[in-house]
């Protein structure tokens with residue numbers, strides 16, 4: 537297999553995808569629109585690798601080799617890649633622009649994957665001349681740690697592209713599920729959002745304390761983390777955005793965001809990354 541991969545967007549997800557891919561031997565062309573973004577991402581990855589070296593779980597030689605495989609690149613370099621994974625902003629027009637550009641650069645038969653959490657793969661594929669080779673590859677945060685990739689078929693995605701995406705996922709130590717129909721929330725968020733919503737409503741109705749709601753789900757359902765803790769971790773603004781999007785698409789009350797969530801977001805309590813969410817972290 538050709539080992540050069542392009543990752544577009546060097547933020548939270550793009551840097552995680554680049555990190556885990558380089559760890560497993562891929563040469564990764566990192567491209568970002570923002571000046572300094574790739575540099576910052578490489579520095580953050582280097583810090584994480586140094587921690588692994590300090591713990592003794594990696595040699596400094598291996599860490600150096602990983603860093604060498606992470607290449608700051610320009611758009612034309614993407615022509616060397618057998619696959620591109622896009623992790624830019626969750627705005628369909630921005631993603632379409634990126635896909636149009638990638639379509640003109642990558643060789644025929646190269647896969648164009650989007651890490652979108654919610655947008656339509658079919659719609660993104662329409663801008664390209666290769667819809668059979670466009671698919672969703674939904675990683676979870678942090679990408680180097682989380683085991684799952686949801687592989688999402690657009691209406692015209694072909695079997696060859698799905699199989700190649702599965703092979704890549706296996707090669708970086710991930711498990712996959714195939715989402716056969718391009719639907720909002722795919723599988724994970726479709727299951728997760730109603731869980732979050734019900735936990736938040738139970739809290740809102742004063743049925744149990746937040747600690748007890750989390751404890752009940754952890755110990756009663758064997759989840760590693762309670763839903764309110766997980767909602768804080770994923771970001772309450774992100775959760776609200778996903779719920780509103782799914783509600784708009786499905787017109788179904790299962791996805792109606794609880795008032796308590798909207799109030800927390802309006803108050804700037806966006807979850808763990810801001811130090812405050814359902815819980816205080818500082």
Ligand SMILES: NC(=O)c1ccc[n+]([C@@H]2O[C@H](COP(=O)([O-])OP(=O)(O)OC[C@H]3O[C@@H](n4cnc5c(N)ncnc54)[C@H](O)[C@@H]3O)[C@@H](O)[C@H]2O)c1
Nearest residue numbers: 545546547548549568569570573623624625626652653677
């Ligand atoms: N953060 C998560 O937990 C998570 C999980 C799964 C999927 N996603 C999805 O992954 C994607 C990226 O999310 P993120 O959290 O990494 O975002 P982020 O804001 O951390 O990073 C986005 C990066 O894309 C760059 N960018 C923006 N427009 C660009 C363009 N036109 N060309 C090149 N680079 C561009 C930005 O400069 C930034 O560095 C989104 O679609 C999001 O929905 C996020």
